[in-house]
Amino acid sequence: MAIREIIILPDKQLRLVSKPVEKVTPEIRKLADDMFETMYDAPGIGLAAIQIAQPLRLITMDLAKRDENGESTPKPRVFINPEIIARSEELSVYEEGCLSIPEYYEEVERPARVRVRFLDLNGKVHEEDAEGLYATCIQHEIDHLNGVLFVDYLSKLKRDRVLKKFAKAAKRAVE
Template sequence: MAIRRILTIDNPADLAILKQVSKPVEGVDASLLSLMDDMLETMYDAPGIGLAAVQIGELKRVVVMDLGDGPAPEGEEPTEEGRVPNPRFFINPEVLWASDEMFCYEEGCLSIPEYFDSVERPARVRVAYLNREGERIEEEIEGLYAVCYQHELDHLNGVLFIDHLSRLRRDRAMTKVKKTMRMREDA
């Protein structure tokens, strides 16, 4: 496994990649499993709770996620934060149905460092994807799981969470990220 560089919106070349639509994956093979392992390690290192392949420059419809909502293994305690790792893998994810009820959540993104803003999305969605073993899964999800799934699916379609915001708030995000990244370079 390897930690990959996460593309960020302050870099015009990175932004051009992030705005592209990712291609469907034909099947699960050793190279795809390796990519997902790298993505998971990269996400944990960042740290984050979700990562789309496009965020590391791979235009493939692949997402990894870990909301820390797994069941505690027998005889083990959750982390200090109460989180139990629960890595999830999504190949060719899609939304089959979305509720009319909306849910507002303050989102952040590894490609938009240190910027958070409220985004309204469907509260519940019925989704389909292939898991790590290549099996098709359909399930109805809600809450943070649904928010994260929709956020990462947006990435695969060339959409960033700030694209759901007003022009003023998008511009504010770009300015803040550029300043953040300059400060990181100067440190």
């Protein structure tokens, strides 16, 4: 396993539409392992392969609850070629952040419940209903696979402000 570099806004790769995973291979399993290590190190609760410059429809997620001692039991999940097949009319608002847009958080409104279809690391098809944080996170990560960022849901003013901030930071980093 290896910690990979997470690409940061304004990197244009974040706007790519990821390609479907043709077959679950040892390379795909290794990529998922690297994604977990990268995600835990960041630390984050979800990571799309495109965030480590791999334009494949692969997501890792771990929504483990922390106990009163701050300890958690990992609940790692892998979603290959995930797709949302149903959305609720009801909406919910969660404060979202993103490992590719560090230290920026904003409330985003999304469907409160979704039904998702995906493959696991054994190539088996699953369908699950998601709500709460799970629904928000899976929608956020699937958006990444489609070249969509959570800031795209913000008002034009807020979105322009954050895009400008990260463009300036990237320019300073190069100088």
